[in-house]
Amino acid sequence: MTPMGIRISDRISAIAESATLAVDAKAKALKAAGRPVIGFGAGEPDFATPDYIVQAAREAAQQSRYHRYTPVAGLPELRTAVAAKTLRDSGYSVEASQVLITNGGKQAVYNTFATLLDPGDEVLLVAPYWTTYPEAVRLAGGVPVEVQTDETTGYLASVDQLEAARTERTKVLLFVSPSNPSGAVYPGEQVAAIGSWAAEHGLWVVTDEIYEHLVYGEHRNVSIATATPDLADRVVVLNGVAKTYAMTGWRVGWLIGPPDVVKAASNLQSHATSNVSNVAQVAALAAVSGDLSAVAEMRTAFDRRRQTILDMLRAIDGVVCPTPGGAFYAYPQVKGLLGRSLRGRTATTSAELATLILDEVEVAVVPGEAFGTPGYLRLSYALGDADLAEGIGRIQKLVADS
The missing domain is CATH 3.40.640.10 (Type I PLP-dependent aspartate aminotransferase-like (Major domain))
Structure with missing residues (x-):
């Protein structure tokens, strides 16, 4: 017999919230509150539907x-x-x-x-x-x-x-x-x-x-x-x-x-x-x-942003980022940033690092724990060029100043 105090099934209780949507929701809530948060969390093109x-x-x-x-x-x-x-x-x-x-x-x-x-x-x-x-x-x-x-x-x-x-x-x-x-x-x-x-x-x-x-x-x-x-x-x-x-x-x-x-x-x-x-x-x-002309235009923009985010991430000491061949994500290995003091704080996991980055420079990223590989971060480059450069620039400064 199920105990009276248990309200949620074991099957559903075991399911975790979508980490990517959770990060995106938090970033949007902070922006709505007036904070200049830049979100790299959601896998969502910034273009309007054609x-x-x-x-x-x-x-x-x-x-x-x-x-x-x-x-x-x-x-x-x-x-x-x-x-x-x-x-x-x-x-x-x-x-x-x-x-x-x-x-x-x-x-x-x-x-x-x-x-x-x-x-x-x-x-x-x-x-x-x-x-x-x-x-x-x-x-x-x-x-x-x-x-x-x-x-x-x-x-x-x-x-x-x-x-x-x-x-x-x-x-x-x-x-x-x-x-x-x-x-x-x-x-x-x-x-x-x-x-x-x-x-x-x-x-x-x-x-x-x-x-x-x-x-x-x-x-x-x-x-x-x-x-x-x-x-x-x-x-x-x-x-x-x-x-x-x-x-x-x-x-x-x-x-x-x-x-x-x-x-x-x-x-x-x-x-x-x-x-x-x-x-x-x-x-x-x-x-x-329809034809794929609108898709081609978006792909050109994503490719440009891909090169930008790769160059900027690779300029950060402690970050290793292979070249993504598709989609619109960079997935850098950030183990070189763990255990290091960043503005007086130290992250020992990529989940803690993602929190530190959000707190210190107001940039939202998704930690590798959400994808089965701790020690990494996922950053979507499906956002505007200016926001992309500003967001990665903030992370660069966070590491360089520490």
């Missing part, structure tokens, strides 16, 4: 057919457009029936793990990882198994590392490229090798491709679904409009998978949320059906 997408939403809001329930799995025209967009962008051919439209990428993540995992099933999770992944695995009854990487390999996991972590309970490999939080992009040959290894051992692969268009320099995004055709019946692709089209608040994502997985995940969604907002779905339809 006008043609907003206009499509305006027009949809005035059509009565979008004021009613629509199919749980998504508007048929959007599912068709997502299938076409997937073929265009990654060369992966799927039917519209293999697409489930979700309330943002997070629901796609949860729906997938809830559909695939039974209690005790293990999921290989390359660290550093996005904060939501292990929590979604645990909520589904699975067990996240961390595969540690660091800056010496550019945060890339090898087949040997994955094989060393595999057990008889391993069911899923979560594969992410480009990566949040590290910005790592796997070369095509490594993507194919990992996909072949997973297929050989009968594993499912869940691949999050939300940053597919944000790659820089010589880096190219290669979908593991395309690189390894043998995975076709055991791969689930996660994606959405949030990062590519500056639509984080619109909450439209999707999962693509085998028909039985999509049907089961749709059944789950029918009880959890029903259909995604129709107005947001129509906006997403305009986004994925």
Whole structure:
């Protein structure tokens, strides 16, 4: 019998708040109180959603057919457009029936793990990882198994590392490229090798491709679904409009998978949320059906900021920062700052260092503890150029003056 004083279930009590959203909320609260805080916490483009997408939403809001329930799995025209967009962008051919439209990428993540995992099933999770992944695995009854990487390999996991972590309970490999939080992009040959290894051992692969268009320099995004055709019946692709089209608040994502997985995940969604907002779905339809010119403009700006933040971080004594090939994050190793006196204060962990930086120079960053790798910080460079330079400049001065 449950004790009368216990109000929250063990399952939910064990879930941690999203560290990135918590840091962003704290930064925004401090700014609202009049403090000149600069936030590097949220993975959110600072650009407005392109006008043609907003206009499509305006027009949809005035059509009565979008004021009613629509199919749980998504508007048929959007599912068709997502299938076409997937073929265009990654060369992966799927039917519209293999697409489930979700309330943002997070629901796609949860729906997938809830559909695939039974209690005790293990999921290989390359660290550093996005904060939501292990929590979604645990909520589904699975067990996240961390595969540690660091800056010496550019945060890339090898087949040997994955094989060393595999057990008889391993069911899923979560594969992410480009990566949040590290910005790592796997070369095509490594993507194919990992996909072949997973297929050989009968594993499912869940691949999050939300940053597919944000790659820089010589880096190219290669979908593991395309690189390894043998995975076709055991791969689930996660994606959405949030990062590519500056639509984080619109909450439209999707999962693509085998028909039985999509049907089961749709059944789950029918009880959890029903259909995604129709107005947001129509906006997403305009986004994925349009060209990528607005995306190219944003990518150019992100690349410029990437170079700026790298140069400025590397100028700080005690900071080591590999070059991110994609997404919009820098993930510096900051162990050289731990144990050092900074304005009379000493941080012994990256979590303490993040607090010290916020207190002393009013710059919000996310500590590596949130991503499974203490001793690091994540800084999003999806903010204005002036704020970026000012924020890193404050950290430079904090270290230089100490």
